Amino acid sequence: MQTLSTEDYLKAIYHVSQSSPGAVATTSIAKQIGAKPSSVTDMFKKLSDQNLVKYQKYNGVSLTNEGIKTALRIIRKHRLWESFLVSHLNFNWDEVHQVAEQLEHIQSEKLTNELERFLDYPTHDPHGDPIPNRALFMKTYNKILLIELPVNKEGVCIGVKDNSSDFLRYLDRRQIGIGTPLQILHREDFDDSLHIQAGKSTLMITKKTAENIYVKP
Amino acid sequence: MQTLSTEDYLKAIYHVSQSSPGAVATTSIAKQIGAKPSSVTDMFKKLSDQNLVKYQKYNGVSLTNEGIKTALRIIRKHRLWESFLVSHLNFNWDEVHQVAEQLEHIQSEKLTNELERFLDYPTHDPHGDPIPNRALFMKTYNKILLIELPVNKEGVCIGVKDNSSDFLRYLDRRQIGIGTPLQILHREDFDDSLHIQAGKSTLMITKKTAENIYVKP
DNA sequence: CAACAAATTTAGAGAAGTCTAAATTATTTT
C-alpha cells in the first residue's frame, strides 16, 4: 500500500523511463514532480527500500517488476477516469488531467474494474494513450507523428504529444479530436507549413502543430 | 483549501453535532475519527485558527457558518459518490462507504456538479440520507424509526440508522432496501418482536432491527 | 589531465499530523 507521494514518484519514473531508455536521473524526476533534487534522492531511497526501484548512488533509478506493476495500476486508473470524465461528465481534453491526478489514487480494485466495465472496456483514453487492462497489459498500436505521415496518405488522429491546455484548446477550435481523419495535402517547403484535410474541412497548420499530433496510418 | 485530515474532522464534527445538540466534545470526535483525544485537541486549535470552528478550552467545539458549509460540501460529494457507486457500478449498500470516504476528498467543483447532473439530481443517497444540492440545501423529510410506526400504517424504507455491513447484508437477505414498503402487522408484547409486511412478503423481525430502520410514513 | 561546471547527495531543519505520558480542569460521588 503506497502513499500519494510514492505513487506520484512511481508514475513519474515510469513516464520518464518510457521516453528515454536507461536509468532515470534525479533531476528529470525533480522537474516532472516539481520538487527539489534533494527530495527526490530521499524518495529514491525509500522506494529502493520497498524494492520498487533499483537505485545506484549518482546513477538514478530503474523500476523493478513490482514498481512497473504499481505504476501501471495507477496509469490504468488515471486513464479510465479521464475516459469517464470526457465521455459522461462533459469534460474537455484539457480539463481532465488535474482531476484524474486526484482520482488515480483512489484505492479500490472493485471500483477500477467496475468503472472499466461501465465504460465498456476502453483500450485508449481521450488523449489516445493506451489503457492497461486488468492484467496490466496494453495494446500499443503503431502511432506516428502527423509530420511523418506521407503526403496524401490517410491517417486518424489518435492523440497528442503536447498535453498543454493551449494546444488542446487550439485543436478543439480547429475541430480536431480523437478519431478525426487527417491527410496531408501539400507540404510547403518554404516555411514548413502544411495543408491538410481534417475531417471535412481543409486547413493550414504549422510544422510545430504537426509534430504534436499522433496519427494511426 | 483543506487537507484530508481537516476535512475528516469537519465532517465528524458535523455528524456528531447533528445527533446531539450543543458543543461537540473532544472524546466523541476521538472515537469517530479513531484518534487519541490529544490529537483531537491539536486539530481543534488548527480548525479554530482557520475560523471553521469555535473552540473553548475544556468545552469542545461548534462549527462556524464557514465550517458548516465546508462540512456540507464534503457530505454532498460523499453521498453523490455513494449514489453513483450503487446505481452504476454494482456496489451494494455495505460496500460503498469505504470508497466514498476517499472520493469525497476529490477537489473539483465541475466534477461534483457534473456527477450530480449525470445522476439526475438525486435528493437522497442509498442509505436514505439527504444529498445537499449545489446551494448546500437539503430536504430533510419527516423520517421515523420503524419501531415508531403505528400498527397497520404504511411506510416506506428510506434508510438505516446502523450502517454496519452486518446489518446492511442482513437487510439485503430479507430483501429490504430503499423504497421497500413496510407495515407493522402485529407487535408481540411478550418478546417485543414484530410481524411486518415487507414488500410482498411477511416476516418477523426483532425490536433491535426495527430500531435501526428509518421509514417515511 | 587539471579545472570548472553540473548533477547528486548529505546534513540539518521545518510543517503537518500523530502518539504517549504527565499535568490540569471538570464532573460525579459520597
Add this chain to the structure above:
DNA sequence: AAAATAATTTAGACTTCTCTAAATTTGTTG
C-alpha cells in the same frame, strides 16, 4: 464540600515529506 473519577490539555517526541545550504561525485572542456 472534599475526594475520586473522567475528560481534556500540555509537553515532548516520532514519522513522512519537504526544503535550503553545503559537501561530494561525475562529466566536460580547454
